[in-house]
Amino acid sequence: MNKSLFMGIGHRLSTKIPYFRLTEDATGRTSLSLLQKCTAAIRQLAYGGAAYQQDKYIRLAETTARKCLHNFTAGIITLFDDEYLRHPTPEDLERLLHTGDDRGFPGMIGSIDCMHWEWKNCPTAWKGMYSRGTGKPTIVLEAVASKDLWIWHAFLELQVL
Numbered sequence: 001m002n003k004s005l006f007m008g009i010g011h012r013l014s015t016k017i018p019y020f021r022l023t024e025d026a027t028g029r030t031s032l033s034l035l036q037k038c039t040a041a042i043r044q045l046a047y048g049g050a051a052y053q054q055d056k057y058i059r060l061a062e063t064t065a066r067k068c069l070h071n072f073t074a075g076i077i078t079l080f081d082d083e084y085l086r087h088p089t090p091e092d093l094e095r096l097l098h099t100g101d102d103r104g105f106p107g108m109i110g111s112i113d114c115m116h117w118e119w120k121n122c123p124t125a126w127k128g129m130y131s132r133g134t135g136k137p138t139i140v141l142e143a144v145a146s147k148d149l150w151i152w153h154a155f156l157e158l159q160v161l
Contacts, residue, residue: 001042009076010034017075019067032060032068040065041072115141 013020014034023031040054044065054065077085088096093109100108122130122137130137 006038006042010038012079013038013072013075016079017071019071020075032064036060037068038072040068044069045073117141 010020020034020037022033025031036058040058040060043049043054043057044051050062051065051069052062054060054068055062058065060068088109096109097107100106116132116138117140119130119137119139127137130139132138
């Protein structure tokens, strides 16, 4: 992620979501900075690391890192839901189909990505059906996004691809 995008997202979060504003506690100590909170959340999302791993890099406790991630994702949904996380309009579909044709992919309206997430609470009787080579059961998160990042279809699939 480039710096201007990161700072733009951070600025929107700090102006609209109270959790991302600097505050002082009863002793006068300043809260964590916007950069610390956003970096902790994005690192957890990007690398799939556990919340306790943020202590080594950003010096955050596990519960604080989890809280950063929760508030970050809730804030992103609140701020960008109408613009980016929506179903395409007929005009969007026409434009995307035209773009796909121009690039040599007729009939393509977006690209798909899937991600396996470990299913920690998988019922024991189902573990074999949902395990791949790792022996750990997973569920699949699937999303379709256009070139301008409109995510218009996402769902969990409880089948191994």
